[in-house]
Amino acid sequence: MGTVRLRGAGGADLTPRSQKARGALALLGTAPDLRLSRARLQDLLWSERAKQRGSDSLRQMLRELRGALGPEKDILLAGVGWVGLDPERLRIDLTPVYDAGGAPIEFAADLDIPDPEFETWLRDMRLRLTPDSDGPTALQRLPAPAAPPRSDGDAAPGDYVVALQPVESNDSRAHVIGEMILNEAAARACEMIPAVLADRIAVKAPATGTQVGAICYSAGVDCSLMVVMRDLASGARGWTRRFTIRAADETATMRHAVAQIAVALLDRARRTAPPAKGLTFPVWDVFSYSRDRLESADRILASLPQERQSGVALALRSYLRHTLISERLTRDPARCSEEAETFAQLARDLAPASPVVLAVASLSASWRRDAVGALELAQAACRNDPDNELACHALSQALTDVGRDLEALEATERGARGALAELGPACWLMRRAMVQLRLGRLGDAENSAAAAFAFATDNRPSLRFLAALRYHRGDEAGAADALRHLRRIEPDFSLELMADPDYPVAALRMAGLMGITRSGL
Numbered sequence: 001m002g003t004v005r006l007r008g009a010g011g012a013d014l015t016p017r018s019q020k021a022r023g024a025l026a027l028l029g030t031a032p033d034l035r036l037s038r039a040r041l042q043d044l045l046w047s048e049r050a051k052q053r054g055s056d057s058l059r060q061m062l063r064e065l066r067g068a069l070g071p072e073k074d075i076l077l078a079g080v081g082w083v084g085l086d087p088e089r090l091r092i093d094l095t096p097v098y099d100a101g102g103a104p105i106e107f108a109a110d111l112d113i114p115d116p117e118f119e120t121w122l123r124d125m126r127l128r129l130t131p132d133s134d135g136p137t138a139l140q141r142l143p144a145p146a147a148p149p150r151s152d153g154d155a156a157p158g159d160y161v162v163a164l165q166p167v168e169s170n171d172s173r174a175h176v177i178g179e180m181i182l183n184e185a186a187a188r189a190c191e192m193i194p195a196v197l198a199d200r201i202a203v204k205a206p207a208t209g210t211q212v213g214a215i216c217y218s219a220g221v222d223c224s225l226m227v228v229m230r231d232l233a234s235g236a237r238g239w240t241r242r243f244t245i246r247a248a249d250e251t252a253t254m255r256h257a258v259a260q261i262a263v264a265l266l267d268r269a270r271r272t273a274p275p276a277k278g279l280t281f282p283v284w285d286v287f288s289y290s291r292d293r294l295e296s297a298d299r300i301l302a303s304l305p306q307e308r309q310s311g312v313a314l315a316l317r318s319y320l321r322h323t324l325i326s327e328r329l330t331r332d333p334a335r336c337s338e339e340a341e342t343f344a345q346l347a348r349d350l351a352p353a354s355p356v357v358l359a360v361a362s363l364s365a366s367w368r369r370d371a372v373g374a375l376e377l378a379q380a381a382c383r384n385d386p387d388n389e390l391a392c393h394a395l396s397q398a399l400t401d402v403g404r405d406l407e408a409l410e411a412t413e414r415g416a417r418g419a420l421a422e423l424g425p426a427c428w429l430m431r432r433a434m435v436q437l438r439l440g441r442l443g444d445a446e447n448s449a450a451a452a453f454a455f456a457t458d459n460r461p462s463l464r465f466l467a468a469l470r471y472h473r474g475d476e477a478g479a480a481d482a483l484r485h486l487r488r489i490e491p492d493f494s495l496e497l498m499a500d501p502d503y504p505v506a507a508l509r510m511a512g513l514m515g516i517t518r519s520g521l
Contacts, residue, residue: 001105001129003109004023009072020061020113024062028083029085033369046115047118088509106126106129107125163232167214167216169217184387186261194312210272225242255418298317356381358377359390362394365377377394378391378397415431426452429449429455433445437465442469446466446469453485467479483495
């Protein structure tokens with residue numbers, strides 16, 4: 001953002017002088033996988049020149065760019081028909097910058113390349129990347145979207161139903177707080193079950209589901225919320241919990257209550273919905289790191305009746321495939337990747353505004369190294385639902401991709417307080433560890449990785465982090481213990497394999513923490 005600059009690891013300014021070379025850096029640095037075809041690069045910078053003259057100009061510009069890079073020239077990659085930048089050695093920083101008056105400075109503000117194709121591209125990029133408002137925060141607190149319309153008596157007999165009773169209260173403020181918490185928690189859970197959300201629904205045939213009642217009363221400046229869940233058919237009590245909503249920390253305590261109630265609804269659906277009807281999403285398994293659990297979740301999602309197929313279900317099938325690929329748990333990663341992209345696109349066709357669907361699309365773009373596309377999708381997901389934990393997770397990843405690490409940590413902490421983070425805490429803890437590593441907080445990163453492993457003993461990324469970080473601080477016994485656990489759950493693991501450029505430890509590699517691979521442990 002602002003002027004285009006390239007700096008070496010030691011801080012040396014490696015920015016080329018010519019406009020075209022800086023334009024090429026801007027094009028490559030914001031391209032998916034940090035690479036473009038030579039033909040595309042030529043068309044964007046020399047669209048009005050004859051093909052041969054444009055090709056000659058491209059070669060000359062690339063020579064100039066290599067010359068400017070000096071000892072770092074190897075970050076400029078080239079292959080048959082393409083040019084790119086090495087994603088393992090380069091960090092893209094799209095942190096917003098502001099002038100003295102607090103107004104955002106546009107992307108590539110120093111570029112003025114008189115080519116119509118480049119001008120069109122630059123105008124579009126500036127529209128996508130320039131902040132809408134003043135100030136450097138990435139997470140704009142927007143009003144929560146309206147809850148989806150609730151059926152009142154139109155659920156089919158085979159539906160799983162979450163029925164809300166009116167909140168009982170002793171004053172209007174307590175009533176509003178109770179209604180807000182229950183409606184948000186139920187809406188979030190119903191999306192993931194999936195279920196029909198209704199007010200004391202009455203159906204002709206016995207319904208499967210949960211009835212939720214609550215009492216919210218003022219106790220001084222604070223409020224106490226008592227939530228009771230009962231089986232919809234029998235009336236048997238299944239879950240009771242009391243929450244204190246503190247006036248001094250109202251937002252955080254309300255978010256905690258929402259997350260806990262949503263998790264309880266998901267758990268009750270998992271235990272009470274007839275499995276033969278395919279009524280519930282296997283969300284616990286979707287966020288696991290076990291091949292058996294991931295493949296089982298995919299089979300369940302694939303077997304959902306046609307009327308229950310949704311954008312969220314397809315997005316979850318895309319998400320779990322990326323876990324299979326990144327953790328080397330699939331025998332055919334190319335096919336798995338194609339399926340993940342197909343499911344992500346189908347999900348967007350079905351539910352283009354769903355924060356879960358947009359978040360998975362953002363993560364998919366990030367895995368393709370389309371940093372700008374990932375950021376745009378994640379920001380859209382957070383605009384639609386600022387509290388959605390998967391949207392915050394995707395935003396954190398996208399901000400990491402563009403070098404905005406402090407904002408990424410803010411997004412991570414926000415998402416870690418949601419219901420999905422309660423179900424699959426290892427995923428959110430490892431996202432936190434990744435950001436802490438980028439910020440140089442190695443002790444914090446190690447603690448987060450240790451917590452992730454404690455929650456999920458099949459979590460391979462946490463063990464890789466623990467082995468590398470412990471070895472780096474001189475704890476060889478601790479590193480050896482992490483490697484022992486890793487070899488147990490990853491039978492083909494070896495230190496030689498870990499040193500391979502394709503092994504999934506890019507964050508450790510960029511942080512210079514690969515000494516473990518030469519340890520002989």
